[in-house]
Amino acid sequence: MSTTPTMQSRLKLNRPSLRRLARPPKQRTPLGTAFNAANLPVALALQHCRDCGSVQYPPRELCRQCLGDALVWRPTSGSGLLVSRIELHHSLWEYFKRRLTEKPWPVASVRLDCGVIAFAHLALETFGSSSPAILAADTPVQVFTHTDCSLNAVMIAVAAETPIASRSQRHAIAAGLGLLEPAIKPEGI
Numbered sequence: 001m002s003t004t005p006t007m008q009s010r011l012k013l014n015r016p017s018l019r020r021l022a023r024p025p026k027q028r029t030p031l032g033t034a035f036n037a038a039n040l041p042v043a044l045a046l047q048h049c050r051d052c053g054s055v056q057y058p059p060r061e062l063c064r065q066c067l068g069d070a071l072v073w074r075p076t077s078g079s080g081l082l083v084s085r086i087e088l089h090h091s092l093w094e095y096f097k098r099r100l101t102e103k104p105w106p107v108a109s110v111r112l113d114c115g116v117i118a119f120a121h122l123a124l125e126t127f128g129s130s131s132p133a134i135l136a137a138d139t140p141v142q143v144f145t146h147t148d149c150s151l152n153a154v155m156i157a158v159a160a161e162t163p164i165a166s167r168s169q170r171h172a173i174a175a176g177l178g179l180l181e182p183a184i185k186p187e188g189i
């Protein structure tokens, strides 16, 4: 495309479909940013209320049980049960639009043992090749976070028996989902 640099930067700003690189959503609220930071060193960190002990998700300012404001980030077990799984077939976000041209994007809602419900990217291949289509509610799963290529912590659900203790194991699963690389349009600007 023969355009001046100014035109190109305007086009990149206003026409995400023309960009060479498309990334997952970047903007987060201040609480979302705190979630990112708390999850950098561990597999999963959630807010715990210092007064009543209840776990919070999504992150919030006040405890959902006692309205106390003493919420602290703590490493938390990601074990839970699958509530449901869906497949994303359409998105308005350029990164997902490009990914969805290959195959639908699986998403899971999971009830964690600590009592909260999390929405997560679903790593279907960890459930074995035969089972994805029949993944039933109450299937044991585990959830961890990983930083995506927009530098945000995102949740990923895997089969309960999948090894995720080490950072490199979690990294490999996130990479397999394509979350660590932007979606590329070779002829983009």
Ligand SMILES: [Zn+2]
Pocket (backbone or CB within 6 Å): 049, 050, 051, 052, 053, 054, 063, 064, 065, 066, 067, 068
């Ligand atoms: Zn509380």
